[in-house]
Amino acid sequence: MSTFLSYAIPGVPFGCAYAVVAIGLVLTYRATGVFNFAFGAQAYASAMLYTVLTSNGMNRLLAAFVAVGVVAPIIGLLLDRYLFSHIRSQDTTAKVVTALAIAIGLPSLVQVIFSNAIRFAPPPILSSPSRVLFHLGSTPINGTEVSTVLITALTVAVLTVLMTATPYGLRMRAAVESTKLLELRGVSSAKVSSLAWVLSSTMAGLAGVLLAPQYPTVDQQHFNVLLIAALAAAAVGGLRSLPMAFAGGIGLGIVEGVASAYLDPSSVWHAGLLPALPFVLLAVLLVADPRLRNLDSSSDPLSTVDPPARSWNPRVPSTVLDRPLRLLFRFIPVVAVILAFTSLDATWTFTVATGFALAICFLSITLLTGAGGQLSLCQAAFAGVGAFSVGQLAANQNVSVIAGALIGAAIAAVAGTLAALPALRLRGLPLALLTLAFALLADAVIFPTSWVAGPSTGLQVPRPIIGSLSFATDSSKAMLGLFLVFLLVVAWTVRSLLRGTTGRFLSTLRTSPVGAASIGVNPARTKIFVFALSAGIAGLGGGLSASLNGVVSAVDFNTQFSWLWVVVVATVGMTSIGGALVGGLALAVGEHLLSTVSNRFSPVSVLALVFALGALSYPSHPEGLLAFGRHSLVSSLEARWPGLGVASVEEEDLVL
């Protein structure tokens, strides 16, 4: 018993942090309908603030109060007031994209504000980690552990009283059941929602400050682990029960502590299984628990009174302007490509080639999410599978890079199929969560192992050679040409599929799975097909980009990129080929421009911030900024010259 205790106790502080965030997740999800992927980011923001304040000599309690009691709730209030309260009745994709935008944008903002250095761990709020306060059995209990447990217990006690004994708690519990019924009773659900956001954001901040002293440095990566562990804990309670979510968090922390002590530190299990524990738990729960599977089908008796989601193609194209505009939109890329080949220097050629490789990856999102409605948060992981395959095949089997890229795409397609199998019965938010678990699993367990990602310095990937034609580093133009060919082939393939039967089948699956089954569309077959193809495309893009860069390492395709990619494609346009192309080029060119402007900020951070801000337009423009811009252009031309005789049918005309 005493040995068990000595193993279990180090896990308790982690468990406390998981439990606190898990409660916050359940609270906001149930009371406001938003699944907040940004809690990890919010925890990171508070942890960073606390670290910076204490390292500048501020009193620890005061610093904790500023980080947790002032800044964290203000962030929550702002998020609710300016973002999430406006998208209550939007579909899951809009809510997920908005939450992801915050999850990407907030850490970027923190890194821009506090520059890019990784900070050393701050001291705990109370006491100190080196001081042993007392012994439990024969196990020494240090200051961090006591501090964490005390603060968590206090928080939970306050929350319990608030939820069970005050009118605010009653309203919040009612909002969990049905916000609409609550409004009919004359309670402002906006206020309830604000309160839920303030509470849960405070808890996220608290978890950040509690967790920060546990790791040697304050690193964003740790807070992704926090998010997924909290997610698994919340899933234990079916994303519904607060006490179960709390118990799940503590339990997960203890299990991790015990497992890490019992498993041989040098064994594969210790390196592989232990970090994978929360992901596996989450994945199993998502697939097995019917409450989680049917998360999107609301239990609110008034849920059907919401207006239907916006149609994605609401406009009839202008008959007069459409043809010239379409020609113009084709003309621009052709000119751009000619200019790229004739007048770009080596670095810009490299940048455009990077953009092409990204565009190929983005087309996988156009296909899977834009057309198929399957929200996947692990597309960068599929690209990573392709990239590492190319590297390993070239290094160990001496396979040529082109063949390697195609084999890598095939391996990624197999990975996509494997990912689709447990996801067959899931859509919407549960699917996004499962794919997120896959992405983080790849980050934490698969990509860091040496047989995937090679040495820690990264895996060398050569440039392709076709016969006597070499695409070595000094001939970027040839590489650009090769990438253009690949991009055109992939774009043409995706376009043909989307215009054909495949696109129609995907459309049925996206807009009405029940209707699709009623006419005989096999949902499993269609889903596996689109997942495999999409993963294959992403794998190809990843392999090409690895060859362009010459080296690939585990962090090049981590979850942050999966999130960023979804956000970029959603912002620019998820339903058109052009959206993926413009998005890929914009990301590559933006990064290059920012890297030339200033060394002070990480270009990726600034860019992520820019696109995160852009993605906030997604709920009002799900067709993407590209299509929106085009429609606005047509409208303004029509307004200026009404004589163009545009036969645009207004929706009112059709209501009989």
Added chain:
Amino acid sequence: MSKILELKDISVHFGGLHALSSFSLDVDAGESVGLIGPNGAGKSTALRAMSGELKLANGQIRFAGLEVTHWPAHRRAQAGMARTFQVLELFSDLSVEDHLLVALRAREQRHEVLRDLSGRSGPTPEEAAAMDRTLKLVGLSRWRSEPVGRLPLGICRLVELARAVVTGPSLLLADEPSSGLDDHEVAEAMEVLRRIRAENGTAMILVEHNLEFIEAMCTTVVVMDLGKLLAEGSFAEISANQAVRTAYFGANA
């Protein structure tokens, strides 16, 4: 006459709620059956169990002579069981004719990637003929290239109907086809269903609250209450049945 659908003691449970208990029903080929009963009687549950959306707790379903109890919804649809919905389940960004085309291809499981890649994914002459015929039958020809997101409810119900019957199914399950329609539209829907029955010989199970609709359309009426079969017979027999009157209008009726 051959049986198109045989339900034998089927039950559906939602947790502890027995939404459907030991419900049995036989439908002949080409027969029109009206399924009526108070709200919560289990009519829609029965329909969803037949179409394969809901799993049975026990019981057996045979369709067109095949044992389909454990078949998923899409397989039953491919075998010729079509369906319309009370709350529309249309594909909001497809046009009216694309609804018919995708239904034809799904029925024949024609998901040919190579045809898409070679740009030959348009309707074949046979498909075009089937679509034209159905559009005319249902009266949707003038709306054919319209995206359904822009159409009014009455037309949308007809689109669902057209999508369901374009493949020439042997059984049509219609869940409240008149729900939300005005008198004129109800009359039109009835006329369309009659034409479908006359031309295609499709058997139908109609769940309806509109009793005039049932009287005009159905040869057999099945009354349900509390998840069970209450009575079965012609409309006149059912109207005279005391148990039915009690379930519908209360004890004093």
